[in-house]
Amino acid sequence: MPELPIGEGPESGSVGRMILITGATGTIGGEVVRQLTGRGVPLRAMSRTPSGPHGVRADFDDPESLRRAVEGVEAVFLLTAPTTATSRHDLALLAAAREAGVARVVKLSAIGTGETTADGEVIGEWHLEGEEAVRASGMGWTVLRPSSFASNVLRFAAGERISNLTGDGKQGVVDPRDVAAVAVEALTDPRHDGRVHTLTGPELLSVPDQAAELSRVLGRPVETVEVSPEQFASSGMGSSAARSIAIGTAWVREGHNAVVTDDVERVLGRPPTRFSDWVRDHVEAFG
Numbered sequence: 001m002p003e004l005p006i007g008e009g010p011e012s013g014s015v016g017r018m019i020l021i022t023g024a025t026g027t028i029g030g031e032v033v034r035q036l037t038g039r040g041v042p043l044r045a046m047s048r049t050p051s052g053p054h055g056v057r058a059d060f061d062d063p064e065s066l067r068r069a070v071e072g073v074e075a076v077f078l079l080t081a082p083t084t085a086t087s088r089h090d091l092a093l094l095a096a097a098r099e100a101g102v103a104r105v106v107k108l109s110a111i112g113t114g115e116t117t118a119d120g121e122v123i124g125e126w127h128l129e130g131e132e133a134v135r136a137s138g139m140g141w142t143v144l145r146p147s148s149f150a151s152n153v154l155r156f157a158a159g160e161r162i163s164n165l166t167g168d169g170k171q172g173v174v175d176p177r178d179v180a181a182v183a184v185e186a187l188t189d190p191r192h193d194g195r196v197h198t199l200t201g202p203e204l205l206s207v208p209d210q211a212a213e214l215s216r217v218l219g220r221p222v223e224t225v226e227v228s229p230e231q232f233a234s235s236g237m238g239s240s241a242a243r244s245i246a247i248g249t250a251w252v253r254e255g256h257n258a259v260v261t262d263d264v265e266r267v268l269g270r271p272p273t274r275f276s277d278w279v280r281d282h283v284e285a286f287g
């Protein structure tokens with residue numbers, strides 16, 4: 001695949017037609033909305049509980065609402081929620097988008113999707129099915145496979161200790177703002193069509209490493225608490241989500257996600273954000 005003259009292309013940011021952001025009130029979607037708004041790109045910010053000037057109400061389980069959401073849209077940012085862990089939502093949005101003549105879709109997937117464990121379990125099976133549908137959609141497509149979000153530790157902000165499902169397993173923890181910035185490039189620059197970007201931060205960190213870094217920046221102790229995937233999933237997740245989390249976290253725990261890539265830097269033309277910088281920018285969230 002040819003190298004992109006990354007981050008400074010003439011087409012970068014030049015698409016003026018409507019972009020639909022799904023998952024728009026969440027961590028990544030909210031940031032994509034913020035960054036696209038900053039560029040003056042027309043957009044619709046979709047969720048079941050819309051907010052802000054661009055908010056539109058639609059539900060992946062309501063085909064008619066999806067048809068309305070994609071009308072007149074040039075590109076879709078497709079983010080489906082882990083609490084349901086189903087490819088059904090990807091398929092529903094893709095069907096509506098294809099019918100409406102949408103040109104491009106950027107799917108947020110996850111690192112490790114499609115790899116198999118020693119027991120033959122597939123990592124991120126629901127994302128794998130979604131990725132396959134995106135590739136087969138006939139639209140221009142880009143797949144983003146981020147590693148663990150730095151913002152996962154925000155749980156600590158509620159005064160809790162940091163839940164650790166992954167033991168000493170290290171990951172290329174990535175800043176959600178970098179994930180969103182790559183999404184914005186892919187949504188606005190067709191040269192990303194047909195590409196898979198695996199998005200990590202610049203360093204490998206376990207959850208205890210992240211706690212130590214938080215402690216250093218905040219100047220107070222930060223503890224971790226071992227949590228089983230079953231305990232984690234019992235807080236309002238469906239059984240497919242629980243199963244997906246159990247497979248994925250075991251894989252990380254065994255060290256298989258100790259991966260850093262240079263994809264963020266190749267796309268954005270600058271290094272990915274360090275975890276310590278993410279913490280410094282979110283100190284107020286930790287009280």
Ligand SMILES: NC(=O)c1ccc[n+]([C@@H]2O[C@H](COP(=O)([O-])OP(=O)(O)OC[C@H]3O[C@@H](n4cnc5c(N)ncnc54)[C@H](OP(=O)(O)O)[C@@H]3O)[C@@H](O)[C@H]2O)c1
Nearest residue numbers: 023024025026027028047048049059060080081110148149
């Ligand atoms: N956390 C990580 O470390 C990590 C790492 C790699 C990949 N990922 C992937 O990132 C994605 C999650 O991103 P996120 O953390 O930004 O999500 P999030 O903060 O949980 O937000 C989920 C969004 O989806 C919307 N939503 C949920 N159900 C919906 C429905 N039925 N119809 C329409 N909208 C719906 C929610 O809004 P409403 O509730 O208002 O509808 C919200 O805007 C998942 O696909 C996950 O696999 C996560």
